[in-house]
Amino acid sequence: MDVKPDIQNNPFPGEVHPSPTGGVLVTAIDDVINWARSNSLWQLVFGTSCCAIEMMSTASAKYDWSRFGFEVARATPRQADVIIIAGTIVNKMAPVLKRLYDQMADPKYVIAMGACATSGGPFFYNTYSVVKGADHVIPVDVYIAGCPPRPEALLHSLICLQKKIRAGLTREQIRMEKPEQSF
Amino acid sequence: MTNEDLKIKLSELLPAVTFEEGGQWLNVNIESTDWLPFAKQLRNSPALNFDYLFCLTCVDWKTHLTMVYHLESTTYRHTIVVKSKLDRNKPEIETVSLIWRTADFHEREVYELFGVKFLNHPDLRLLILPDGWEGKNPLRKDFEDPVNMIKL
Numbered sequence: 001m002d003v004k005p006d007i008q009n010n011p012f013p014g015e016v017h018p019s020p021t022g023g024v025l026v027t028a029i030d031d032v033i034n035w036a037r038s039n040s041l042w043q044l045v046f047g048t049s050c051c052a053i054e055m056m057s058t059a060s061a062k063y064d065w066s067r068f069g070f071e072v073a074r075a076t077p078r079q080a081d082v083i084i085i086a087g088t089i090v091n092k093m094a095p096v097l098k099r100l101y102d103q104m105a106d107p108k109y110v111i112a113m114g115a116c117a118t119s120g121g122p123f124f125y126n127t128y129s130v131v132k133g134a135d136h137v138i139p140v141d142v143y144i145a146g147c148p149p150r151p152e153a154l155l156h157s158l159i160c161l162q163k164k165i166r167a168g169l170t171r172e173q174i175r176m177e178k179p180e181q182s183f
Numbered sequence: 184m185t186n187e188d189l190k191i192k193l194s195e196l197l198p199a200v201t202f203e204e205g206g207q208w209l210n211v212n213i214e215s216t217d218w219l220p221f222a223k224q225l226r227n228s229p230a231l232n233f234d235y236l237f238c239l240t241c242v243d244w245k246t247h248l249t250m251v252y253h254l255e256s257t258t259y260r261h262t263i264v265v266k267s268k269l270d271r272n273k274p275e276i277e278t279v280s281l282i283w284r285t286a287d288f289h290e291r292e293v294y295e296l297f298g299v300k301f302l303n304h305p306d307l308r309l310l311i312l313p314d315g316w317e318g319k320n321p322l323r324k325d326f327e328d329p330v331n332m333i334k335l
Binding site (some may be wrong): 091092124125126127128129132 | 311313321326328331332333334335
């Protein structure tokens with residue numbers, strides 16, 4: 001996978017003016033913070049069905065999402081930045097998901113992976129137990145199509161999330177900018 | 184034991200059984216009232232020794248329910264499928280959780296999803312469904328849930 005265009009599109013957000021004794025950096029602190037945050041996203045270990053298998057595959061050596069800054073998966077919400085909803089959310093799981101999301105420290109981001117997390121997918125009709133989309137429970141930043149999505153699709157969504165964070169357009173960032181507009 | 188030998192042996196144990204072949208395994212149809220003594224013989228007969236119940240489930244055929252038990256012998260490696268029709272309005276069958284311990288949870292699952300009452304079960308209550316689902320059986324074909332279900 002060729003990652004160079006992405007790096008070229010996203011240089012350090014600021015201007016460096018070299019001088020004989022060192023240099024001057026001109027930037028906006030928000031941009032630097034977003035840039036830093038986007039390049040260190042730790043995800044929560046959270047998989048509820050087959051999408052989790054693809055997620056594990058994306059984490060392992062062949063696809064290796066650590067290359068893009070998704071360094072480690074954390075088994076506790078206290079240390080996680082992003083929650084990838086990898087699988088079906090049933091009515092019994094929904095309060096658990098909400099609690100995990102609430103326990104995560106700000107800023108936090110959400111990716112809905114696959115058809116089930118997006119809309120209920122194959123369980124949309126004629127089922128008594130499935131939540132029809134995880135966004136009924138928590139706000140979602142990036143949706144991925146697929147059942148399950150391939151690892152490339154998950155990597156693409158993670159890179160999309162990075163772009164969204166750099167632009168300051170995730171749900172969390174919008175909410176912090178304008179607290180009066182709840183999501 | 185081959186399927187032919189199994190048929191002879193099972194007919195000796197219970198003359199009323201009927202057989203179906205054509206699938207992967209030999210199907211054995213029995214009356215639900217014969218099930219408990221028949222199951223004990225399947226488990227304890229030295230020649231059969233069905234010591235492994237690897238699947239216990241139920242099917243809703245709209246006209247009736249069918250209990251399905253998959254049995255295997257870990258010593259002889261032969262497998263049978265025992266099926267028994269139940270009355271849809273009053274589904275009752277004897278528990279086999281005292282013969283095969285694994286049936287305990289499987290029967291609880293069938294109890295909550297299909298409403299089959301397992302007689303003499305030691306702990307017949309909901310397994311996975313949340314409290315308040317007693318009497319509602321989501322895997323019945325005529326199950327309706329206007330709150331959670333979107334009908335196609």
